[in-house]
Amino acid sequence: MSFRLTEEQIAIVTAPLAPLRVSAGAGTGKTTTVVLRLKALISEGIEPEAALGITFTNKAAGELGDRLRSEFPDLTADGREIQVTTYHGFAYRLLQEFGALVGVERDTAVIGPAHQRQLIEEGLGSGTYEQLDLTYPKGVIDNAFTLAGQVGDNLLDVESVSEAAPTDDSRDDVWATRLELLSLVGSYTEAKSRLGVVDYADLVGRAHRLVTEHPAIAQRIRDRYRVVLLDEYQDTDPAQRELLRAIFGNGFPITAVGDSDQTIYEWRGASRLNFDGFVRHFPQSDGSDAATLPLTLNRRSDRVILELANRIRGYLHGDRAFDALRPGPEAETGTIETGWLGTRDDEAQWIAEQIGRVHEGGTPWTEIAVLVRKNRDIGPVREALLAAGIPSEVASVGGLLEVPEVAELLAWLRVLDDPSDSTSLARILLGSGYRLGIGDIAALQGWIRRRSRTTDPSPTLLDTIEDVANVEGLSPAGRERLADFRRRYRDLLVEAQSASVADLCRSTLAAMHAWTEIDSMEDHAGLSARLNLYRFLDLVESWTPIVGRPSLNSFLRHLRLLADESAPKELDAVAVSRGPAVAILTVHRAKGLEWDTVAIPSVVDGGFPSRSTAYANPVDKAEYLPYSLRLDTESLPDLSSATTLKERNAILRDYHEAEEWRTAYVAVTRARHRLIITGSHRTPERKRPRSPSPLFVMATELADSTVTSDDPGVIEPPPWKPLGAAPDPLFAESGWDQALRQATDDPGWLTSYPEHAAAAAAAAGQMRLDLESLPEPTSNERKDVKATSVTGLVTLARCPQQFRWAFVDRLPMRPSPALRRGVAFHRKVELHNLGKVPLDDLEESTYDLTAEGDSAAVAGPDPYEVFLASRLANRPARFAEVPIDLQFGNVRVRGRIDAVYEPEPGAWEIVDYKSGRASKDPALDVQLQTYAIAAVDGAVATPAPNRLSVTFAFFGGGEFADRTVEVDDSWLAEARARIDELTDRFDRGGYEPTPSDACGRCDFKTFCEAGRAFLAD
């Protein structure tokens, strides 16, 4: 520890073993203090296993766990650990151990919000409803989802809430609607029990039932621990509080660390009462209130930033005293800049200029972030950064789906899922890949219009492409491009029948030549596009459906939910990679993160703090529980004095505003040294000018510099130029819009256009020839070929049954954070190697990540750091990320080699990077065997090497380890025999289980009898 403990920290570290609340302001080193307290307790004789840390997110739990392991190396070496888990993880563990007592099987699957909505939606079709507005099913699903959450978070069930309904005489429409919503929640509950799954609220509710109905179990858990530390306690909901109380109440030495001013998750159930009321909920053994100790020394932010944070808190607390944040001794003055610009685009451009200047001053891109209150503010900032040559990464689903590369991929996926989606198809055809002229689109439309007269249903845009030979009026280039599109579309359509969504995305990106295009962009734009596509692929890889096969259709439905700005924010699952780019994300996603420089745009009146038009009003809205039924009634606003909706909204507006100011407090305290706060007079959507918000004014009062522009007046939409210059050279005289009108009015007009008509006739003849020579896309020959990946072969070698469920008759698999870490590691290494490899070789983006070596959860230093210190970091790879595609009999095997080094001419070393610790799993060898065969057979590059070695390079656990094999004839013969045997087995389809130690990590062990029997022995 390089700094001295403060008096406040010493008081906490040495506090007696009794209930304690630590009120820790932003950036005050609460994690450090928690670790130090644990250290002190362990040095006083508490066994590490008797200490339990609970925090809110898996990420935070992982970080705290890593921190503890590095603080207690001796314990870690002895295999001893302090347990760290999440609030939900704690409940899950209780149910794993004792869940049978409350009807929960071990390893019951837990479903997230997107799946919850899917099940609610399915229930909607099976009931009859009079009150619910079924013309707007999404609204009904949202409301049932909200109500289900409120019921669970307050330890209630459908029956108990229904019983609270007034009798028929006094029942109003709100209660009538609420009862119908409750019946939908009831169907959802039945669906969960039919499928054997639980949601997060169930986890806590069942665990609470377990410990209250079986006090002996509560006592047993309590006896296991001598001390419990709760982190981010302000984010917990009432049910979580009650679960903890039932076990660790009445004087148990439990410490809650949090900051009630950072409660910004009330919309997802967090209760302010939990932190504020902790001292009463967890009293001392004698019944008196628990003690509270503050942490106020902020070692993160500079002085002026803390001054702004304290002013925000002062505004929040009004007359009530609060513990102001104090700067650390090393704090500098810091900088706040505010800019009030003309238009939103001017504002975004100004932010980009400031960021460029800050970077020139020495701040790396990765230390700069733009935090938006709403997703809609992401687009203008992203575009301005792009225009200014600044790499950026969007870490928020709503914004990510708008990024051009991702939007184009999505358009392809939509057309593959639904051929009638002409909007997406038009986007592809008009986009940079095909650049169809508007005259060609008009020709396609003319064909549709003519066919519509005789065909029912009307043909779609895709039908025109299938019948392109009969479409009159197409330009030769347009016709050629449509033929190209059709060929790629058919290939992808065939692949979509069997490939996973992730594989389909990769193939689609390859068909779009996305990677090649990205590589031809300027560095900053290419890096931004690459990082954003990676974020999207992360989303795809982390998704598994709760029921049914993981189809493209269910993924797109899932995505629609994620993209919905009004959907609950916890659906937003995009991670921040901290790649070499400016991060753009929402404030809510930024909690717990920090950067040197933070820009906050759109700090305008009603924008940030934002003004809601709809409040969680239980008197007028059926989806909210009446306050009297909630466990945190005492902390909720008193609505009893209000007699009208307007009055109730006025009360709720103040309540909502407080949460917005807390969000502002979180936003400004993400910055270490510099805050850039901006707004603008005008946006294209509004006629009226905007004005600075109170937050903007507050920041300006402290700002070192302020830029103010005049109001430029209403932003007029771009003028419609009926006869302006034509972007399509074919209609240079009349302009493309005029040509479109004429072509629509008179389908014969295009063919009478002399240049166009001649070219169209020639292209039509060529197209006919092309058509006749096209093979059938689903010929028998193609169907008979089976395909798998190198990772699939490794799995097959390990256990054919596991291979079957993972790759053939696919079953949902648990998302693996460790595997995702493996992907992140490979991407970092890939970026590291960029510039040292021929860029064309990067077209395929799949990694051969095997379960062993990449998914083993490994603590300790970042494997990328270990890579940088290894012998491989500074060697130029001759090839990197090489796609391979091999045929063994009737089986096609595809994969990707991480790197090929050439230490001397003609001598290759193929290296497979692993983010985990060294492994001796014999199944892994299949990977190197396949790569060696690929190299020797010329599938990597020609000529093949004269000498070859293959290496596993492990970077996990803080140590570099490698295992190299020199390939000779006998090794290669053995390799070929093994791969032949595996591919033959795949071709024959024999998938018997082969239990081994791998069963312990297998996703299917809960229903694999052989695996269960093996594990039970």
Ligand code: SF4
């Ligand atoms: S549990 Fe074991 S035997 Fe069963 S599929 Fe998994 S690895 Fe194979």
